[in-house]
Amino acid sequence: MKVIADFTIVPVGAGVSLSPYVAACEQILLGAGLKVQLHANGTNLEGDWDAVFAAVKRCHETVHQMGAPRIFTTLKIGTRTDRDQSMEAKIASVENKLEHGSRIEE
Amino acid sequence: MKVIADFTIVPVGAGVSLSPYVAACEQILLGAGLKVQLHANGTNLEGDWDAVFAAVKRCHETVHQMGAPRIFTTLKIGTRTDRDQSMEAKIASVENKLEHGSRIEE
Amino acid sequence: MKVIADFTIVPVGAGVSLSPYVAACEQILLGAGLKVQLHANGTNLEGDWDAVFAAVKRCHETVHQMGAPRIFTTLKIGTRTDRDQSMEAKIASVENKLEHGSRIEE
Amino acid sequence: MKVIADFTIVPVGAGVSLSPYVAACEQILLGAGLKVQLHANGTNLEGDWDAVFAAVKRCHETVHQMGAPRIFTTLKIGTRTDRDQSMEAKIASVENKLEHGSRIEE
Numbered sequence: 421m422k423v424i425a426d427f428t429i430v431p432v433g434a435g436v437s438l439s440p441y442v443a444a445c446e447q448i449l450l451g452a453g454l455k456v457q458l459h460a461n462g463t464n465l466e467g468d469w470d471a472v473f474a475a476v477k478r479c480h481e482t483v484h485q486m487g488a489p490r491i492f493t494t495l496k497i498g499t500r501t502d503r504d505q506s507m508e509a510k511i512a513s514v515e516n517k518l519e520h521g522s523r524i525e526e
Numbered sequence: 527m528k529v530i531a532d533f534t535i536v537p538v539g540a541g542v543s544l545s546p547y548v549a550a551c552e553q554i555l556l557g558a559g560l561k562v563q564l565h566a567n568g569t570n571l572e573g574d575w576d577a578v579f580a581a582v583k584r585c586h587e588t589v590h591q592m593g594a595p596r597i598f599t600t601l602k603i604g605t606r607t608d609r610d611q612s613m614e615a616k617i618a619s620v621e622n623k624l625e626h627g628s629r630i631e632e
Numbered sequence: 633m634k635v636i637a638d639f640t641i642v643p644v645g646a647g648v649s650l651s652p653y654v655a656a657c658e659q660i661l662l663g664a665g666l667k668v669q670l671h672a673n674g675t676n677l678e679g680d681w682d683a684v685f686a687a688v689k690r691c692h693e694t695v696h697q698m699g700a701p702r703i704f705t706t707l708k709i710g711t712r713t714d715r716d717q718s719m720e721a722k723i724a725s726v727e728n729k730l731e732h733g734s735r736i737e738e
Numbered sequence: 739m740k741v742i743a744d745f746t747i748v749p750v751g752a753g754v755s756l757s758p759y760v761a762a763c764e765q766i767l768l769g770a771g772l773k774v775q776l777h778a779n780g781t782n783l784e785g786d787w788d789a790v791f792a793a794v795k796r797c798h799e800t801v802h803q804m805g806a807p808r809i810f811t812t813l814k815i816g817t818r819t820d821r822d823q824s825m826e827a828k829i830a831s832v833e834n835k836l837e838h839g840s841r842i843e844e
Binding site for chain 3: 530531532534542545546548549552553563564565566567568570572600602604606608613614616617619620621622623624
Binding site for chain 1: 527539575579583586587590595596597598599600601602603604605606607608
């Protein structure tokens with residue numbers, strides 16, 4: 421089962437700068453063979469369900485090892501059986517409608 | 527690694543009533559040996575990481591089998607290494623501070 | 633427009649214990665005339681859109697005043713136009729289906 | 739108070755294709771003077787708290803007017819008082835650590 425996910429990891433009790441922890445996770449996610457897109461509020465992932473969740477677990481284990489006593493993660497997970505859709509196709513589907521003017525009538 | 531999670535599953539393209547799908551998930555979660563607390567915006571779960579995520583995967587598979595072509599799930603996931611804490615203890619920790627009056631000074 | 637929401641506030645850079653901040657928010661939410669249900673991973677809210685979001689903003693302002701330099705909040709927000717539904721009715725709708733046995737056929 | 743947010747709107751009971759609704763929201767967000775970055779699992783927003791939440795409310799109103807009887811929205815909201823930070827700076831902060839090699843020691 422393929423999944424497109426959005427993953428945000430927030431270490432708690434580890435100071436105000438979170439980027440060292442997020443960078444360590446990016447390396448794990450990239451090394452896991454997933455499609456990975458860092459954005460301003462998290463990281464988008466595309467891959468097989470088991471591969472995605474194994475990588476997320478490894479991020480938690482690693483961020484704890486780096487010294488964070490507590491972690492708060494948010495995941496958005498999308499699966500579909502009607503058709504295969506990539507992350508790029510999701511974005512293109514919206515942008516196409518913007519260009520071709522599905523204007524809001526008021 | 528123990529996890530306390532909040533799980534909200536939203537079938538898309540399956541009509542406006544979601545409770546049959548949520549009820550099917552509850553049965554899966556209860557059958558998985560997790561601590562399960564249904565609330566107004568999702569279900570709180572407490573258990574081992576692998577058991578929690580195996581149950582969430584089984585919910586996606588089942589809701590697709592029930593006819594939903596698309597699923598949007600939100601998960602909040604908490605882990606901690608400083609101490610063991612149950613869902614009840616998390617709530618009690620907040621309620622205790624309310625009763626003993628950590629008033630907001632303004 | 634009525635909203636049923638799930639609100640989780642996570643102060644960052646303010647130590648590992650979050651309950652004093654959450655308790656301060658509970659007092660704000662209760663004082664705002666909203667229906668408030670604390671649970672293990674957040675707080676469920678029911679009320680008018682503007683009242684809910686004014687209270688959430690006040691929580692951010694207060695938690696910063698209490699000393700948290702950074703806040704990460706997660707909100708789940710539900711609105712519907714087909715019918716009026718309370719938080720209690722959402723839970724009852726699922727529990728009713730569990731009792732009457734919408735068994736998963738496999 | 740400035741906010742950096744991630745906004746995902748999921749119309750329920752309105753069929754399996756969500757892009758027309760998301761495109762309508764993008765037009766609202768762009769028209770509201772916010773910094774807007776569409777990604778594969780939502781839209782990142784940067785702006786004043788009140789402007790961001792007024793636009794989110796207008797999205798709910800519009801998607802209901804377009805025919806969706808029910809909406810499920812997820813928001814991640816970040817505020818900070820220690821320093822001003824843009825969405826681009828958040829991403830650069832992580833990417834800089836990747837390039838300069840904060841390797842995970844195991």
